[in-house]
Amino acid sequence: MLEIKNLHSRLEDGREILKGVDLSVGDGEVHAIMGPNGSGKSTLAAVLAGREGYEVTEGSVTYRGRDLFAMSADERAREGVFLAFQYPVEIQGVNNMYFLRAALNAQRRHRGEPELDAGQFLRVVRQKLKLLDIGDDLLQRAVNVGFSGGEKKRNEVFQMAVLEPRLAILDETDSGLDIDALRVVARGVNGLRAPDRSIVLITHYKRLLDYIEPDHVHVLQDGRIVQSADKELAAELERRGYGTFGEQPEAAAQ
Amino acid sequence: MTMSAVLDFPVKPEARPYLDAFDKIASEPEWLTRERQRALTRFAELGFPTRKSESWRYLDLQPLQQKPLLPAEPNAGAQDSTRAQLAALQLPGSGPRLVLVDGRFSPELSRLGDLPNGVWFSSTQNAIAERGGLFRELTDDAAHPFAALNTAFFSDGFVLDIGAGVTLAQPLEIVHLASGHDASYHTRSLIHAGERSRATVLEAYAGAGHYWRNDVVTVRLDTGAELTRAVLVEEAVQALHLAELDAKLGADARFSELALLLGGGTVRHEARVTVAGERAQCRLDGAFVVDRAEEVNIVTNVDHRVPHGETRELFKGVAADRAHGAFQGKIIVREHAQKVDAHQLSRNLILGGRAVIDTKPELEIYADDVKCSHGASVGELDETALFYLRSRGIPDAEARHMLVEGFLRDPVEEIADPRVRDYLLRRLTRRLEGLEA
Numbered sequence: 153m154l155e156i157k158n159l160h161s162r163l164e165d166g167r168e169i170l171k172g173v174d175l176s177v178g179d180g181e182v183h184a185i186m187g188p189n190g191s192g193k194s195t196l197a198a199v200l201a202g203r204e205g206y207e208v209t210e211g212s213v214t215y216r217g218r219d220l221f222a223m224s225a226d227e228r229a230r231e232g233v234f235l236a237f238q239y240p241v242e243i244q245g246v247n248n249m250y251f252l253r254a255a256l257n258a259q260r261r262h263r264g265e266p267e268l269d270a271g272q273f274l275r276v277v278r279q280k281l282k283l284l285d286i287g288d289d290l291l292q293r294a295v296n297v298g299f300s301g302g303e304k305k306r307n308e309v310f311q312m313a314v315l316e317p318r319l320a321i322l323d324e325t326d327s328g329l330d331i332d333a334l335r336v337v338a339r340g341v342n343g344l345r346a347p348d349r350s351i352v353l354i355t356h357y358k359r360l361l362d363y364i365e366p367d368h369v370h371v372l373q374d375g376r377i378v379q380s381a382d383k384e385l386a387a388e389l390e391r392r393g394y395g396t397f398g399e400q401p402e403a404a405a406q
Numbered sequence: 407m408t409m410s411a412v413l414d415f416p417v418k419p420e421a422r423p424y425l426d427a428f429d430k431i432a433s434e435p436e437w438l439t440r441e442r443q444r445a446l447t448r449f450a451e452l453g454f455p456t457r458k459s460e461s462w463r464y465l466d467l468q469p470l471q472q473k474p475l476l477p478a479e480p481n482a483g484a485q486d487s488t489r490a491q492l493a494a495l496q497l498p499g500s501g502p503r504l505v506l507v508d509g510r511f512s513p514e515l516s517r518l519g520d521l522p523n524g525v526w527f528s529s530t531q532n533a534i535a536e537r538g539g540l541f542r543e544l545t546d547d548a549a550h551p552f553a554a555l556n557t558a559f560f561s562d563g564f565v566l567d568i569g570a571g572v573t574l575a576q577p578l579e580i581v582h583l584a585s586g587h588d589a590s591y592h593t594r595s596l597i598h599a600g601e602r603s604r605a606t607v608l609e610a611y612a613g614a615g616h617y618w619r620n621d622v623v624t625v626r627l628d629t630g631a632e633l634t635r636a637v638l639v640e641e642a643v644q645a646l647h648l649a650e651l652d653a654k655l656g657a658d659a660r661f662s663e664l665a666l667l668l669g670g671g672t673v674r675h676e677a678r679v680t681v682a683g684e685r686a687q688c689r690l691d692g693a694f695v696v697d698r699a700e701e702v703n704i705v706t707n708v709d710h711r712v713p714h715g716e717t718r719e720l721f722k723g724v725a726a727d728r729a730h731g732a733f734q735g736k737i738i739v740r741e742h743a744q745k746v747d748a749h750q751l752s753r754n755l756i757l758g759g760r761a762v763i764d765t766k767p768e769l770e771i772y773a774d775d776v777k778c779s780h781g782a783s784v785g786e787l788d789e790t791a792l793f794y795l796r797s798r799g800i801p802d803a804e805a806r807h808m809l810v811e812g813f814l815r816d817p818v819e820e821i822a823d824p825r826v827r828d829y830l831l832r833r834l835t836r837r838l839e840g841l842e843a
Contacts, residue, residue: 201797202796202797203793203797204789204793224796224802225793225796225797226796226797226798226799226800226801226802226805229796229797229798229799229800230799234797234798235797237794237797240794241790241791241793241794242791243791243794243795243808243809243812244812244813244816245811245812245813245814245815245816246795246808246809246811246812251795251798251800251808252798254800254804254808255795255798255799255800258798258799258800258801258804259799262799294812295794311798315798315799
């Protein structure tokens with residue numbers, strides 16, 4: 153699904169954030185990327201989604217056999233890459249339903265499928281709403297405008313459920329959520345697990361992984377993945393903290 | 407003998423061709439002939455406003471100075487091309503509709519058969535013949551040069567007189583079409599809303615070719631009257647559109663105006679509102695879209711003369727290519743007009759490096775116990791929002807259109823009547839489809 157090799161990236165001011173990330177995500181797998189603040193987690197998500205302001209200086213990313221960087225941000229999305237934003241953006245005057253239908257129809261056009269009219273789209277949406285415990289009123293409001301923190305995150309997962317991506321990257325979707333909202337988000341993500349869909353969870357805390365069980369856990373530190381293991385690693389991180397990994401890079405590399 | 411020959415003061419050179427073109431209309435009542443001559447004299451003194459005049463500083467009237475556009479001769483009635491213009495507007499209503507072609511009432515395109523009780527709605531010429539008193543009483547002396555010229559030359563217009571307590575269930579439509587033959591169309595109209603009456607009117611302006619439209623509308627709201635006036639301007643690329651609204655609000659009256667300016671070479675929309683009765687509410691909203699070399703100028707002037715009034719203004723503008731937009735919004739609160747609550751917001755979006763938008767809020771407050779505020783901004787498309795839309799697969803151009811439309815929608819959404827509101831939103835979407843965002 154996703155093959156990241158020796159990925160280096162820097163900001164426009166020249167600061168290097170990613171310093172050689174290697175990661176391989178297979179079909180149907182759930183990977184968690186954990187790490188302290190400033191380790192490069194969100195930069196990795198932004199670079200994969202195609203946000204401007206980051207320069208890739210070295211390395212490659214292959215997504216389903218294609219060079220990811222040869223595609224524009226919107227083309228990546230139409231090819232099935234989805235980023236759940238850490239800070240979802242408020243968009244004045246654009247109705248949530250209208251926005252999401254435009255997004256889904258852009259993807260359907262891309263795949264050569266017929267577009268959905270408002271009625272057909274509503275039927276798709278109704279099923280997903282139930283799953284995520286989202287009220288109809290959220291759909292009639294402008295995208296994320298005046299939403300609470302929890303509503304914004306739920307709206308991200310709702311969009312993901314409607315768009316059914318092949319590769320979903322969730323950037324700190326768990327941050328700022330109370331336990332009920334966290335459960336709803338987890339239910340949404342777990343509901344999407346499928347043999348042909350891969351999920352990358354970026355998180356600071358182990359908490360989310362109590363609800364979404366990853367196949368692999370990686371530790372990102374100072375722009376590199378310093379440790380990869382199964383889900384037990386998350387529990388270990390919770391006990392020992394991130395500091396120990398930075399201090400013992402040799403041990404981590406083993 | 408021509409007018410210019412009998413005047414004994416210096417006539418502005420640009421006014422002379424208009425003076426020479428003036429002819430007494432034999433069929434008109436004498437009071438009107440006198441009014442017209444008086445106004446023409448006034449115009450001869452004033453000439454065209456120049457950029458030295460504050461409220462005209464943003465518009466280039468040079469082309470008009472150099473080549474006069476004289477009042478159009480009576481037309482032969484509706485042509486196929488004007489029928490096509492009317493059809494292209496895709497108006498929403500099935501109710502009463504009054505159509506003016508080249509500044510003159512077109513009975514064949516209008517639909518006035520089924521008026522509700524208590525409503526008088528017809529052309530200005532019919533009003534002068536049948537209800538001269540009303541027209542004469544409510545039409546103020548024209549102090550501004552173009553209003554004076556309008557008084558001298560107006561060929562027709564519409565008059566809507568709504569009786570006390572009457573509620574109009576359907577919006578009324580007024581359509582101004584232009585066939586465009588290097589001429590000017592001067593229309594003078596009047597809306598009188600009686601006590602506690604309620605109505606919504608939609609006025610649409612469209613045309614083809616090269617012309618100058620000089621439109622003056624007077625609005626009078628009696629105690630407790632509610633009126634919504636939605637104005638849609640989709641003039642021709644070569645058109646000059648100058649429009650003035652003069653509104654006076656009685657006690658507890660509510661007036662809402664939306665100016666949706668979507669097309670025309672040069673478009674100026676001026677709204678002057680006098681809040682003359684206590685607790686009256688005034689809503690002035692607007693949105694404009696200009697591209698290529700278009701220019702648009704919105705000028706508002708709200709004068710609170712009595713206590714406890716309220717004003718809300720929301721104006722949004724978008725300019726692309728080499729276009730120029732300008733907003734000038736003045737709110738005056740007189741010395742004794744305590745407890746006035748007024749808020750004005752002008753927000754603008756520039757698409758592309760060569761477009762320019764000027765915004766100039768102006769509050770003149772002479773009372774000490776008031777709540778008044780204003781805000782103004784000119785910015786570019788929000789890149790973060792653009793990335794968010796694109797990250798969901800929406801192509802760049804479509805995402806830009808969504809953002810621009812989202813930006814412009816809220817003034818239009820202030821219109822309470824869903825038929826008119828949805829219609830105007832459709833026109834907005836249609837306009838943006840042709841825009842390079």
